[in-house]
Amino acid sequence: xxxxxxxxxxxxxxxxxxxVVEALIAAGEPLQLLGVVDSGPRQVDLGxxxxxxxxxxxxxxxxxxxxxxxxxxxxxxxSPSVREAVAQRLSNAGLRATxxxxxxxxxxxxxxxxxxxxxxxxxxxxxxxxxxxxVHLNPASIxxxxxxLADFVSVNPGAIVSGNVVVETGVLLGAGSVVLQGLxxxxxxxxxxxxxxxxxxxxxxxxxxxxxxxxGDGSAAT
Numbered sequence: 001x002x003x004x005x006x007x008x009x010x011x012x013x014x015x016x017x018x019x020v021v022e023a024l025i026a027a028g029e030p031l032q033l034l035g036v037v038d039s040g041p042r043q044v045d046l047g048x049x050x051x052x053x054x055x056x057x058x059x060x061x062x063x064x065x066x067x068x069x070x071x072x073x074x075x076x077x078x079s080p081s082v083r084e085a086v087a088q089r090l091s092n093a094g095l096r097a098t099x100x101x102x103x104x105x106x107x108x109x110x111x112x113x114x115x116x117x118x119x120x121x122x123x124x125x126x127x128x129x130x131x132x133x134x135v136h137l138n139p140a141s142i143x144x145x146x147x148x149l150a151d152f153v154s155v156n157p158g159a160i161v162s163g164n165v166v167v168e169t170g171v172l173l174g175a176g177s178v179v180l181q182g183l184x185x186x187x188x189x190x191x192x193x194x195x196x197x198x199x200x201x202x203x204x205x206x207x208x209x210x211x212x213x214x215x216g217d218g219s220a221a222t
Contacts, residue, residue, distance in 0.1 A: 002032040004068075005098060006057065008086050009076035010038035010045040013136065017076035017118050018054060020102045027103045034071060037063045039086075060086070064093050072098035074118055075134060080152040080170040080188070087116060087134050087152075097134065105137075114151070126163070144181070156193070168203065177212075 007017050014036060021033050035055030038045070049056055057063040073090050074097065077083040087097065097116030101107065105123040114133035119125070122140040129143050132151035137143070141155040144163035149155070153167050156175040161167060166184040174193035179185060186203030195212040206215040 002030045003098060004032045004034055004071045005100075006034050006063075006067075006071050006073045006095075007036045007076050008038070008060070008073055008090060010036050010041040010049060010056065011076075011078070013078045013118075013138075014038070014076040015045075015048060016120055016139075017074055017100065018052070020100045020118060020120055023103055023121070024100065060089060064090075067093070067095065069094055072096055074098060074100055074116055076118060076136075078136070078154060080154055080172055083134055083136075083154075084152045084170065108145070132169070138175075150187070159191075 005021060007014055021031060025031050035057040036049060037057045037060055039059045046056055073095050075083045075087040077086060099113060099115060099117040101119040102121040104121045105119045107125045108127040108129065110128045111125050113131045116134040117131055119137045120139045123137045124142045126143060126145040128146045130148045132149055134152050135149050136154045138155060138157040140158045142160045144161055146163055147161045147165045149167045150169040152170045154172045156173060158176045159173045160178045162179055162181040164182045165179050168185060168187040170188040171185050173191045174195065176194040177191045179197040183197055183200050185191065185201045188204050189201045190206040191197055191212060192208035195208050196210040197207065198211040201207050207213060208215050
């Protein structure tokens with residue numbers, strides 16, 4: 001029986017997640033895409049869904065009363081904090097998250113992958129990597145051996161997480177950023193695009209540049 005899937009989020013990553021679902025269906029996976037929910041979609045995003053024949057199911061408030069209860073969801077929203085809030089609401093409504101891994105992603109041995117994860121095309125996950133719930137791995141991102149990503153992490157396109165790195169809950173790693181071997185990025189921190197993290201990053205901070213430094217501070221990230 002096909003798994004019935006709803007995507008939460010009509011924006012850019014939502015549509016990239018639709019690409020993952022469509023690739024899995026083309027590869028023979030027993031999935032049925034029901035459509036997309038979004039509480040504040042832009043007209044341009046609704047138009048792009050319509051162009052590819054994807055059903056907009058309405059806001060969460062409109063759709064949830066009509067749900068059968070057997071649907072599985074993925075929260076395809078780039079902001080870790082917004083993603084967490086939406087995932088919590090859908091879980092509280094009794095729905096279960098599903099994980100989507102593009103057929104052209106490479107997953108190493110002994111990887112542990114949580115619920116609600118989206119892994120897009122071209123991602124490389126090395127051996128003994130642990131990935132928490134509702135993590136997003138954008139195209140061409142790389143996770144080195146023994147890396148650990150907690151829940152609600154976003155790894156944007158082309159970012160590299162080196163071996164033995166710990167990325168705590170709700171972190172966003174910007175496009176093309178690099179976190180060097182053995183470091184920790186604290187919860188809800190943001191690493192700017194193309195930054196190179198050479199020291200541990202404190203929770204809740206934003207670091208930018210090469211080497212990465214706290215935004216608005218001349219001192220190195222610690």
